[in-house]
Amino acid sequence: NAGVTQTPKFQVLKTGQSMTLQCAQDMNHNSMYWYRQDPGMGLRLIYYSASEGTTDKGEVPNGYNVSRLNKREFSLRLESAAPSQTSVYFCASSVGQSSYEQYFGPGTRLTVT
Amino acid sequence: GENVEQHPSTLSVQEGDSAVIKCTYSDSASNYFPWYKQELGKRPQLIIDIRSNVGEKKDQRIAVTLNKTAKHFSLHITETQPEDSAVYFCAASMGYKLSFGAGTTVTVRA
Numbered sequence: 001n002a003g004v005t006q007t008p009k010f011q012v013l014k015t016g017q018s019m020t021l022q023c024a025q026d027m028n029h030n031s032m033y034w035y036r037q038d039p040g041m042g043l044r045l046i047y048y049s050a051s052e053g054t055t056d057k058g059e060v061p062n063g064y065n066v067s068r069l070n071k072r073e074f075s076l077r078l079e080s081a082a083p084s085q086t087s088v089y090f091c092a093s094s095v096g097q098s099s100y101e102q103y104f105g106p107g108t109r110l111t112v113t
Numbered sequence: 114g115e116n117v118e119q120h121p122s123t124l125s126v127q128e129g130d131s132a133v134i135k136c137t138y139s140d141s142a143s144n145y146f147p148w149y150k151q152e153l154g155k156r157p158q159l160i161i162d163i164r165s166n167v168g169e170k171k172d173q174r175i176a177v178t179l180n181k182t183a184k185h186f187s188l189h190i191t192e193t194q195p196e197d198s199a200v201y202f203c204a205a206s207m208g209y210k211l212s213f214g215a216g217t218t219v220t221v222r223a
Contacts, residue, residue, distance in 0.1 A: 031209055042119075042202055042213035043157065050209050058210060059114065090156065100145050100206060104156040 002026055004105035006091050012111045013081045021076040021108050023091030029103075030096030032074035033058075034066060036087040037107075043090065049074055051096065081112045115140040117205050119214025127222050132190040134217045136203035139184070143205040146179060146186050151200045151216075160201075161188070193221045 004025045013019055025032065030051045035043040035058075045058030047066040055066050063085060065077045074093075078085060088109050092102040116139040126132045138146075147162035163170045163177045163186065170177050174193075179186040186205075190197055198221045203214040 033209075033211075040122075040215055042215045043211075044213070045210055048209055056209075059212070094209075100209065100211075101147065101159055101162065102211060103159070106156050 004091055004093055004103055006089075006105040006108050008108060009106065010109050012113065013078075014113055015082060017081050018077065018079050019081065019110075020078075021089055021091075021110075022073070023075065023105055024073045025091075025093040025103075025105075026072065027093060027103070028071070029093035030071070031094045032068065033092040033094075033102065034064070034074070034076045035090045035092065036060065036085075037090060038087050046076065046089075078110075081110075083112045086110060086112045115143055115205055115207075115210070115212035117203060117212045117214045119203050119217055121217060122215065123218045123220070125220045125222060126193050128193060128195065130193055132188075132193055132197070132219055132221075134188045134201055134203065134219075135185060136187070136205075136214050137183075137185040138205040138212075140205070140207065141181075141184060142207045145206050146177070147204050147211070148175075148177060148188050149202045149204065149213075151202065153199075157202060190219075193219075195221050195223060197221050 033048040034046040049068040091105040094102045144165035149157035151157045176189045204211045
């Protein structure tokens with residue numbers, strides 16, 4: 001049981017490049033989330049998926065898109081990376097309406113130059 | 114949306130002493146309040162949580178208290194140990210969306 005996994009662990013992009021961050025969970029959770037973590041600002045929700053087939057904006061969705069590929073996988077796409085998107089990105093999952101406890105993946109450290 | 118404020122931003126305690134971190138929230142509809150611990154370079158890990166129908170919850174050396182009227186909740190760590198050194202985040206939600214505080218860096222001095 002790997003829990004929540006993320007790929008890649010590290011990535012360096014040039015301004016304007018695109019990339020997709022991958023997230024998968026093997027806990028049969030219904031809900032999945034994408035956060036970014038910046039120094040001194042805690043974690044901020046980018047997008048979430050309450051259940052397979054649904055996605056909703058969080059606090060800071062601009063510049064990002066998401067896809068809930070199936071129950072296990074939730075990807076985050078940066079279409080045209082900007083230096084302001086330099087951050088650590090965490091994926092998380094939770095059971096759903098019966099329990100909101102969120103379990104986090106190991107994170108992706110992204111640098112945009 | 115929900116706004117969570119966390120204090121202090123840094124906390125240094127002597128090993129064996131207690132540590133207290135306080136958070137306030139803005140949305141009276143919030144009903145779930147988790148605390149996460151994050152060690153350097155690691156993922157946040159849930160250490161304890163409380164729901165709005167409970168005033169206090171304990172788990173060994175960790176306890177959380179909730180005051181719904183004042184809209185604040187606190188984390189208490191007793192008999193601190195070096196392995197308690199980490200960044201602690203509070204959060205609040207009334208559903209799927211967790212709003213996090215900015216974090217408290219706790220250092221336990223030997």
